[in-house]
Amino acid sequence: MNFEYTEKVQELQHRLEAFMEEYIYPNESMYEEQLNKEDRFSTVPPIMEELKQKAKEKGLWNLFLPESEYGAGLTNMEYAPLCEIMGRSHIAPEIFNCAAPDTGNMEVLERYGTDEQKEKWLKPLLDGEIRSCFSMTEPDVASSDATNIRTSIVRDGDEYVINGTKWWSSGAGDPRCKIAIVMGKNDPEAPKHEQQSMILVPLDTPGVHIKRVLPVYGYDHAPHGHAEIEYDNVRVPASNLIWGEGKGFAIAQGRLGPGRIHHCMRTIGAAERALEDMCTRVKEREAFGKRLSDQGVIQEWIADSRIEIEQARLLTLKAAYMMDTVGNKEAKAEIAMIKVVAPNMALKVIDRAVQAFGAAGVSDDYSLAAKWANIRTLRLADGPDEVHRRAIAKYELRKNH
Template sequence: MDFAHPARVLDLLDRVATFVRDEVEPAEVDHRRAVEADPWAVPPVVEELKAKARAQGLWNLFLPSESGLSTVEYAPLAEAMGRSPLAPEVFNCNAPDTGNMEVLHLYGSQAQQDRWLKPLLDGLIRSAFCMTEPDVASSDATNMAATAIPDDDEIVLNGTKWFSTGLGHPNCSVVIFMGLTDPTAPRHAQHSMVLVPLDTPGVTIDRMLPVFGRHDEPYGHGQVTFTDVRLPLDSVIAGLGRGFEIAQGRLGPGRVHHCMRLIGLAERALELACVRATRRVAFGKPLADLGGNRERVATARIAIDQARLLVLHTAWKLDAHGLAATRSEISQIKVAVPAMALSVIDMAIQLHGAAGMTDDFPLAAAYAAARSLRLADGPDEVHQDVVARLELKKHRP
């Protein structure tokens, strides 16, 4: 691997990092107050920042067809965006919209792209992904019980999904629903993905789910019921039975994006910890000189840098050799990076004392986000199993 970023990437990285530092982070307090006053509305500052970012060409950087960036070239930009929970949407690079746009770009028909991809790329609408279900262990996606059954020229959807991130956003207009189509087909050809306009009859948002007491407004994590939802058969993405194929294509780059954003969040937590440790005094000394805090800061620095190298290697291998050859590395980063981030953020909270658990600092929200990512896109145990199976396969007789 060549660890030097090309000149164009260095320029973009400087511009993104500067925008996050000078425009996005200073807006966080006003954004939080606006959300507290009206939780399920988009604060005006978001659209203002989006307009500024787009005017500077800092828009849709995640999608190679739009930006010309490879996965490994986009990775440091995702890290810079990860410093602030506001930043990804400001650059139109926020999950789950990025994954849904990738699906539509790679697998969508021309009509599907015209109707949904274009307004998503323009940042005019938001979307959600409906896969996880409350009544089955969704870590094994073959357990999915919600159905997507063809009926002449229509597809009929039934079932309940939950933890559909982004469902509460006032601009959420479409969801991608994954459901069981043919239980007699081969294991990974049983499910289909369907585009569902949110205003379709039979679609009911039951509630927004709290995550560690937070609703992550205005995005939210929704529970939604589909009751005899009928759509034209051309709402199916790529054809019946291709849901697993699409899901795997969606999750490869997306996991790199998640992990690099989380590294950016860990970097910010470490910075806050260092500022606190050098300015706060207890027992006559700066916190940095008390109780092994120097070693904790050093351990955090080492852990972040190790995680970054692992993710960049994964991104490079994904670009060079494709998804099938990078399955172990993708699962490795999905286990390693959230664990690292949790450790760093926890250390930063400890140095801030009680204040670290409030919203006066971004650490409590950062901890909740990092902990959630040990489950999102598959729990640690699923990814550890993938790594172990691939490793043991090399040595089985």
């Protein structure tokens, strides 16, 4: 495995880093100010659309989507260091049109969608004209086992009728969110992993009710949000079904592989920035007659953080390399491993930074508290740690039968 970045990737890294320095870091506070001036879920800060246009103009747009005419022609391994740079700022992924859940939804449409579905939904998503959400998790069942899902998708003539309640449909609070990919059961009598289907549901369809937006440790993540949605006798054309009846579980596995590793890439970037912030802070502050950076315990925090970040990055690159060379299915153990490792690593690094910042670290004056809350969700999103560990153990046991 050669993890040396190609000239093309190094050039994109430099361009992305320059863009972050010139446009994104200086405008993070502007984004928050503009967001707080209005109803947080009714408008989008103007600075976001301005920066998206600049990213388009500079050719830093849709860098994901490997093996696709719609992407930038990058492999997963080539995209990894770029996605990491984006993860350094909570506003950056959207600016480059590389934000979840849109990236995962675009991958689903690109790989499994019909020409009609691509024309109607994929192209506007690729152009950044609309946003989307993914409705899979349900409040009434343990959704870490997707076969538990109860939402029904029933054929009625030329339509499907959807009934059920979903929550944590990230992105549904956004006024630009126009389409949901909904997972539900269409045949409870079919084999266990062939009962589910996925279907496209425009959010303005009669019977779609956004009941509330759920906060994460008090953060509403506006205007994006995580919505609880009721689908009450929602009717959509049969042509909105993705791939075919009974293919929902297979689509979910195809979608979540890239989605999981993208989260890990961004998480490494967030940890890097937290470590940088910690180093800056401890060099500036004094306690008990010497700088914090001269305290042995602080030096241990810094050293451990650097070690853990490097370990997580190498495992992420290995997983990306395997996805590129032997395919997502063969890389499933590595994807599961990094999905456990990266968020836990980042939470430790951020927590050390919070401790180094003292009381300021838990405030909203700095980004550490929000960063920690956001990344804590990743130990649940796209499958909880325990499910991934269970899968890893199964793969390992099969080697030694």
